[in-house]
Amino acid sequence: MTKRRGFLIEQIADMDNLREADRDAQDGKVKKNRFIRRHNERAKDDLEALRKMILTLDFPDPDFSIMSVVSDAGKRRDIAKQSYFPWRILHHAIMRVIGVDIYKSLIFDTSACIKGKGLHFGVKRMKMFLRRYPEYKWLVKTDFKKFYQSIPHEVVINAFRRKFKDEKFIKLIEIALLSYDSGKELIDILENEELRKESCTDWSVHKPTNRKFRSKPNRPQVQRTV
Template sequence: MVKRKGHIIERIADMDNLREADREAQDGKVKKNRFIRRHNMHPEEDLIALREMILTFNFPPPEYSLMQVKSDAGKVRDIIKQKYFPWRILHHAIMRVIGEDVYKSLIYDTSACIKGKGLHFGVKRMKRFLRQYPEYKWFVKTDFKKFYQSIPHEVIIASLRRKFKDERFIKLIEIAVLSYNSEQELIEVLKNEIERKKRCSDWSIYKPTSRKFRGKPDRSCDEGTLPGEMPAPLL
């Protein structure tokens, strides 16, 4: 049985951890994010306040905003984000402490949002499998609509409890990560998906091809034949 780790809250609230989390969270984003620039006017004061929030669970009400991001393939994703301070610094502070243990629990071929395991890693692994098992000629690529939003929160909590025994840390996760309720959003997505499938499967809504693309009914049988030739017989 794997020994569960404790004292997670103290490690997250450590000032050195918060400073590093702050540096990582704003990497490459300072120029285009006014909230980061505002935070950088008094960073140490903010981090001391964040440390107090973590130890007392006295956080401001979470405020979420929607941001749409377009991938290189043209797919538009809805990203639900929170303010830089205190939330995004807190997220990085949490991952700095538990990230290694979480990544160790994943299978080796997991390559989503993991440093050093991007698209090229996945392609190389797939090529290796195809060479190693030449009898397999096909592989399946699929996607789950709103995958992360649809994960039951109790499943996440149960998974974390198997690795960490600090109940205060579990409470922090519930506040910092699981406070967003996506139930109504998922219901609307599923309704729209059902309607879309109905439209795609109902051929009666499609009109017949326009008359200008059909054969001309007034065209004579011998049209297009050369002089002296017999017209083609009608079948």
């Protein structure tokens, strides 16, 4: 059994860790985000206040705003985002301490939101597998509607408890990551989606066929005379 880590709160609240997390959180965003510029005017005081919040687990009420993003494929996603201070700095501070443990638990081919393992990494791995195993010609691509919003919180907490024994850290995760409640609106969306799919396709009426499909015979060659 893997030994669980402890004493994480002190590492997260370390001032050096908070300064680095602050730099990571505002990477490339300073010019576009007025809240970051406002924070930079009083960065020292803010980070000292954040350190105290972490050690005492006394945070302000969560402040969520919904941002709609449309992908290149035209798919719309609603993202619940929090204010820069203290929440986004806190998220980076947590990941700087536990990121190595989280990444170790993933399979090597995981290629989403991991530094150095983005889209190009996934494409290269897929091409390598196709060359190595030419007998496999198919792949399955799936998507889960409202995946992150619908993950049961107890599942997340239990997964963290299997890796970390610091109960104050578990409480911090509940405050920092699990304070958003999707509410009954999400349940209604998922139920409506299920009803829509059932009305579009009733797979029960389709019966498998025993007929063997054969390719069409080659067309006869036309004899031409010169």
